[in-house]
Amino acid sequence: MKEDALITLTGTVDAVIYENEQTGFAVIELDTKEELLPVVGVLFGVKAGEELTVTGSYATHPRFGHQFKAEIYERRLPADLSAIQKFLESGAVKGIGPVMAKRIIETFGEETLSVLEETPSRLREVKGISEKKALELSENLRALFSMRQVMMFLTSFGLTPHQSVRVYKKWGSMSLDLVKQNPYLLCDDDVGASFSSADSIAFSAGIKPADPRRVFGAICYVLRHNLQNGHTCLGREEVENLSRRLLPELSPDSFSMEIDNRLASEELFSIETRRQFLFLPAYYAAERYIALRLQMLLYGGVFEKPDLDRRIQKIEERLKIRYEKLQKKAIETALGSGIMILTGGPGTGKTTTLNGIISLLEEDGLRLSIAAPTGRAAKRISEVTGRDAKTIHRLLEVDFSNGEHLTFVHNEKNPIDADAVIIDEMSMVDTLLFEALLRGIKPSCKLILVGDSDQLPSVGAGNVLRDLIDSKQIPVVELKEIFRQAAQSLIVLNAHRIVKGEMPDLSKKDNDFFFLRRGRESDVIQTVVELASRRLPQTYSYSPFSQIQVLSPQRKGSMGVNVLNDALQREINPPSKEKKEYRGTFCTFREGDKVLQTRNNYDMEWKKGEEVGFGIFNGDIGIIVTIDAASSAMIVDFEERVCVYPLELTADLELAYAVTVHKSQGSEYDAVILPLFGGYSKLYFRNLLYTAVTRARKLLIIVGSEGKVRAMVENNRKTLRYTGLRYMLRDAKQEASS
Numbered sequence: 001m002k003e004d005a006l007i008t009l010t011g012t013v014d015a016v017i018y019e020n021e022q023t024g025f026a027v028i029e030l031d032t033k034e035e036l037l038p039v040v041g042v043l044f045g046v047k048a049g050e051e052l053t054v055t056g057s058y059a060t061h062p063r064f065g066h067q068f069k070a071e072i073y074e075r076r077l078p079a080d081l082s083a084i085q086k087f088l089e090s091g092a093v094k095g096i097g098p099v100m101a102k103r104i105i106e107t108f109g110e111e112t113l114s115v116l117e118e119t120p121s122r123l124r125e126v127k128g129i130s131e132k133k134a135l136e137l138s139e140n141l142r143a144l145f146s147m148r149q150v151m152m153f154l155t156s157f158g159l160t161p162h163q164s165v166r167v168y169k170k171w172g173s174m175s176l177d178l179v180k181q182n183p184y185l186l187c188d189d190d191v192g193a194s195f196s197s198a199d200s201i202a203f204s205a206g207i208k209p210a211d212p213r214r215v216f217g218a219i220c221y222v223l224r225h226n227l228q229n230g231h232t233c234l235g236r237e238e239v240e241n242l243s244r245r246l247l248p249e250l251s252p253d254s255f256s257m258e259i260d261n262r263l264a265s266e267e268l269f270s271i272e273t274r275r276q277f278l279f280l281p282a283y284y285a286a287e288r289y290i291a292l293r294l295q296m297l298l299y300g301g302v303f304e305k306p307d308l309d310r311r312i313q314k315i316e317e318r319l320k321i322r323y324e325k326l327q328k329k330a331i332e333t334a335l336g337s338g339i340m341i342l343t344g345g346p347g348t349g350k351t352t353t354l355n356g357i358i359s360l361l362e363e364d365g366l367r368l369s370i371a372a373p374t375g376r377a378a379k380r381i382s383e384v385t386g387r388d389a390k391t392i393h394r395l396l397e398v399d400f401s402n403g404e405h406l407t408f409v410h411n412e413k414n415p416i417d418a419d420a421v422i423i424d425e426m427s428m429v430d431t432l433l434f435e436a437l438l439r440g441i442k443p444s445c446k447l448i449l450v451g452d453s454d455q456l457p458s459v460g461a462g463n464v465l466r467d468l469i470d471s472k473q474i475p476v477v478e479l480k481e482i483f484r485q486a487a488q489s490l491i492v493l494n495a496h497r498i499v500k501g502e503m504p505d506l507s508k509k510d511n512d513f514f515f516l517r518r519g520r521e522s523d524v525i526q527t528v529v530e531l532a533s534r535r536l537p538q539t540y541s542y543s544p545f546s547q548i549q550v551l552s553p554q555r556k557g558s559m560g561v562n563v564l565n566d567a568l569q570r571e572i573n574p575p576s577k578e579k580k581e582y583r584g585t586f587c588t589f590r591e592g593d594k595v596l597q598t599r600n601n602y603d604m605e606w607k608k609g610e611e612v613g614f615g616i617f618n619g620d621i622g623i624i625v626t627i628d629a630a631s632s633a634m635i636v637d638f639e640e641r642v643c644v645y646p647l648e649l650t651a652d653l654e655l656a657y658a659v660t661v662h663k664s665q666g667s668e669y670d671a672v673i674l675p676l677f678g679g680y681s682k683l684y685f686r687n688l689l690y691t692a693v694t695r696a697r698k699l700l701i702i703v704g705s706e707g708k709v710r711a712m713v714e715n716n717r718k719t720l721r722y723t724g725l726r727y728m729l730r731d732a733k734q735e736a737s738s
Contacts, residue, residue, distance in 0.1 A: 003306065008055045009622060011037070012083055013048050018632050024165040024424045025648030027632060030068070034121065039630065040632075041070030044165045045147055049087025051076040059583070067189070072155055073150055073665070082104060084112050093142040095133070103127055146173040154179070157204075157500055158197045160184070166191050180205045184217025187224065195221045195246055210250055215258040216267070217525040218243040222278050227461040231722040232287060232431050233277040236270070237535035271724045283461065286435040289729035290464075293438040294474065297447055299339040308332060311363070315356050327353045330477035333358055337475050339447045340425070342467060344479030345454065345499060346694050347492035351384045353479065354422070354450060358385060359720070366419040371395040373428040373620045375639065378525065381424040392423065392433060393615055396440045398602045408600060410440035418445060425666040428450030430460030431725070433487035454499050455691045456662055459618065460619070463721040471726040473733055489513075491693060491700050498690045506706060514707075515694075521558055524568055524677045527703050531673050533656065540699070542671050543571050545594050549669040550658035551692050553683045559675055559717075561658040580627040582634065584650040593624045593635065596656035596663060606641040616643060619663055621656050661692045672696035676712070677704035685709065685715040 009030035009534065019026040024044030026678035030037045030052060037055055046052065054070040068376035078084045088101035093116070096104070108115045108125045115122050120138035120711040123129050129137070135558065147168050153176060164188075167175050170190055178185060186193035195218065203216055221240040226234050237564040240255045247254075259278065262268040269284035270276050270644035279287075312331060316322055323331070327349055333340045334357045342357075344350050363366055370389040372378040382389035395416060398460045412414045420440055426449040429437075441447065449465070466473045482492060494504035506515035510645040517525045532550055536542045550568065554560045565587065572594075589595065597620040604616040618621075622638035629647070636645045636653075645653070672695050676684070693700055704708060 003172070006055060006057055006071070008053060009037070010051070010053045011052045012638075013046055013052055013079065018290075019046075020632075020646055020648060024647060025632065028052075032223055036188065038067040039070050040067055042160070042166075043070060043073055044151060046073075046075065047087055048081045048083070048089075049078045049415065051078060051083070051185070056095065062616050068716055072723055074152060074155075075707060078113070081110060088112075093137065093350075095137050095609070095625075100126075100128070101487050103331060111351070113254075119226060122228060127476075142691055143173060146175070150175045152187075152296075153496050156559075157200050159191075159193055163191050163193055182217075183207070184213060184220065187217065187221050189224065207287060209247070210254055212258055212261070215243070215247065215254055216262055216364055218246040218277075219255065219259065219262070220280065221246065223278065227280075227283070229721075230457060230461055230463065232283040232461045233271070233279045233614070233722050233724050235722065236276040236278050237446070239278050258652075271727055272384065274338070277724060283433060284724070286431050286727050287462075287723065287725045288726060289435050290431070290438060291732040294339060294468075295732045296443060297445075298473070299338075308335065308360075308590060311360060311671060312356065315359055319355075321352060323353070323356065324349070324481055326477060326479050326481065328336060330479065331356050331360065331472055333475050333477055334355055334446075334448050336362075337446075339449070340475040340477065341449045341451075341465070342477055343451055343453050345452060345482075345492075346495050347482045347487065347489065348479035349481070349483055350479060354448075356729075357383055357448065358387065358422070361420050361446075367417060368420050368422070368698060369395055369416060369418040370424070371421045372424040372666060373433070374425070374617065374666040375641075376619070376621070376668075376682045377425040377428070379639070380666075390425075391615075391617065392429070392437055392603075393600075393617065394613070395421075396436055398615055412439050415442040416440055418442075420446040420448065422448045422450065424450045426465045426652045427453060427455045428458050428459035428666050429464050431462030431464060431717075431723070432460065433458075434462070434464050452694070454687055455694070456665060456687060457721060460727070461664060461721075463723050464725065467723055467725040468729070471729040473729045479652075487676075495690060495693045498607070498686060498713055501686070501713060504693075506702070506709065512696075512699050514699075515706070516701060517706060518677065518704055518705045521677055524675050524704050525564065526674050527569050527670065528564065528673055529567050530699060531703070532568055535698075536671055536673075541670065542699075544568075544657065545700055547670040549664065549667075549671070550671065550675070551661050551664055551695065552675060553660055553688055555660055559659055559679050563656035564675070565655035569655055576615055580629070581648055582627050582629065582650065584653070586651075587655055588633070589624060589627065589653070589655075591624055591627055591652060594621065594656045595624060595653045596659055597638070598654055599652050602645055604645070606638065606643040608641050615642070619666065650665050660686050663694075664695050665691065669695055671699040672701070674700065674702045675704050676702055676708040678708070681711070681715075682717075684712045685717045687715055689713065 003037055009032055011030040012618060014029040014031045017027040024042040026043040026046055027040050028046060030039045052075040055072045056068055056070040059067055059069050078087045085101055085105050088096050103126050105112055114501060121134060124131055140218050150168045154167060171178050180425045183198040183369050186198045198217060206358045207214055209590055222239050223234060233239050243255050259268060263270055269279040269720045271665040299473040311329060328340050330353050337365060342350060370381060370385060370387055371392045372381050372389060375391055376392050378389045393613060453465050453469055469550055490505060490508055490511040494513050497504050516527060528550055532544050532548050536548055542548050550563045550564055552559060552564060555562060573590055573592045583660060597616050597618060600617045602615050604625055605614055616638055620638045624635040625635040625637050627634040632647045633644045636643055672694050
C-alpha cells in the first residue's frame, strides 16, 4: 500500500500499548483479521475489545517499521462475548476488573452491553455488587458512554480528535447538551474550532440562519480571530463588515442590533474615541484593570529621596563610571516613583543605569524581584545584573489546579513577597500577562519597566509598552546618548540610523556589521547555509546550535524559515544511521536538532539538576537529545531544563536553525545572519529590521539585496494594533482626580 494515501480500516483493538490521558495520543494494536497492525494517533479513551474504524495512511518508522497513522476514527462497542470480556477486563469501566468482568458476562451473556448502557441498575443482580457499588458503576458507565458520544459527534462535523478531547475536558458529560444548545462555544480559544464546523452543527441542531446565537457567534469569532493579529479591540464598523463576510445572507441590521443587545447585557464592551471600539469581556476587563491599578501605583507610591546625589556619587566612585544627565534622572525617577519606564536603544546605558537603581534599592533594604517574558531574556538580565531573574510565569507561579485556564498562584490575595519588581524586555509583554503581573504584586510594590519601544510588540494581543508611553501618564526616561565604547560598534550605530529612518552603513568590512550582496534567491540561501554551517564556525569558533542564529522576516515563502530550516538541517545535522528520527506534521525531527517551542505549555514537566518545574513556553529553544518511539517521547534539553516531550505534541515544535524575527524577541545571539531578498513587502518594515539588528551581540551579517534593506528603512509602517489601554489610562486619571 502506498504511503501517505488515505485509506480506511476496520478491526478490533487487541491491546493498548501506550496512551497519554492528557492529549489522547495512543499506540494500539488493531486486529483487522488480515494482520495485527500497530496504529498511532489521537485515539482518546480507546480500550481493548472495541471495534474501531480508522482513516489515515501507512507509514514506515525508522526503528519500529510498518505502522498506520490514524487521522480520524470511529468507535463501536464490541459485538461478541470474547471482545466484550476483553473490553471490560481492560479497565474501560472504572471499578470493573477481570474477576468482576467475568461475573457480569456470566450473568447477562450477550445482553451485557445493553444492560451496561441502558439499565446499569441491574448490575445488582451480579454476585458481589451491592446497591451502592451498582450506583457507582452506573455513574462510571454514564461518563464512559458520554465521552464516546462526544467524540463521535464532534469528529463527524470535522473537529479533530485533539479538539474533541479539549471539549470533553472542558465540559465533561454536559458537552453535547452545551454544544447543541450553542455550537459557537466551540470557536473559543480553549477548543479552536472553525466557524464553519460550528455552523454545520448549528444547522443540524435546527438553529435558524438569523438566530441571535449564530449572529453573536460570528461577531465573537471576528473579535477572537483578530486577537491573533494583536488587537485587543476592533472598530465596530470593521466587526460588522467582517461578520457579514461570514454570514453574507443576513442584513446589516442583524449585526448592528445584536451588538447593541450584547453591549446592553455586558457580553460585549466598548469605548468611544473618535469611533466606537468593541471588546470581548476578558480584554476589556484586563485593560481596565491595568489602567486603574497603575493609577494606584502612580499616586500611592511617592517616596522620599534623601541624599540621593551623594549616594549616586558613591556608586560612580565604586564602579568607576560617570552617569550622564538622563541616567541620573532615571535613577531619581525610579527611586522616587511607584512606577517608571526606562527605555532607550542599544548602547545608551540602560544596563548601567539599571544596575545603579538595583544597588540603591538594595541599600534601602527593599526585597527585589527581577523578571522577563522569556527564559532567554531572564537569563540575559540575570547575567548583566548579577542577580537572580525569572520568567514572569515562574515569578507568578502557574496554578495547575484550575484545569484548562491559565491562572497563577500569586494574585491579589497572595501577592509575591517583593517590595520592588523590575521587568525587562517589556515590549514583549502582552495585555493578559501584564494584568496578571499587576494582580500578583502588592499595592505598595514599586514597579520598574525596562524596554525598547522601537522593537516589535508582543506576540500576544496588546501593545502595552507603547500604550504606556503614548498615554503620557507614566513617568518615562528615554536614554538617548550612545556611549563611546558602544559607538565603536557598527551594530549599535546602524541600529540607531535605522530608527531615525537613515540607511545603515553597508560598506564596512572590518567591524561587526557586514553586508553580503547576492543577486539571486538561490545564492542567498546557499550563502546563509555556508555561513551558519562552515564559515562562522571555522573563523570564529561559533556553534550553529548555541551561538549562531539565522533570522527571517517571514515564515512561509522561498525565503521563509521553513525553507531555510530544511536547507540548514541538511548541512548542520544531516541524517545518519546513528541518529533516530521522527516525522512530524511539518518536518522531520532528528536527534541533535535545534528546536523551538511555538506555544505555551504550562503542564510540561522539566528537570534541572535536582530542581523540578513545569512549563515550556513560546520561544524557548532546545536540543533534541534522544528520540524513543517505544515510549512515544523524546528528551529535549531546553537550556538545561530537560523534559520528556511526548511525540504527539511535536506540532508545538519546529526546527530552530532559522526563526522569525518575531520569535527572536527577548533573545541575543553572538552572531545573527539575516537574509533579505524578495518576500512579502508587508512584512518588511523599519522596526522589524531594527529588532533583527539588535538581536546580534557580536556579529551581524545581512545577505541579499541593498534595495530590500533600503525599502525596509523607508517603510515606517508601525505594527498596527487596536487597543484601549492608553484611553483608559487617561480616563482613570480623570476618575482619580475627580
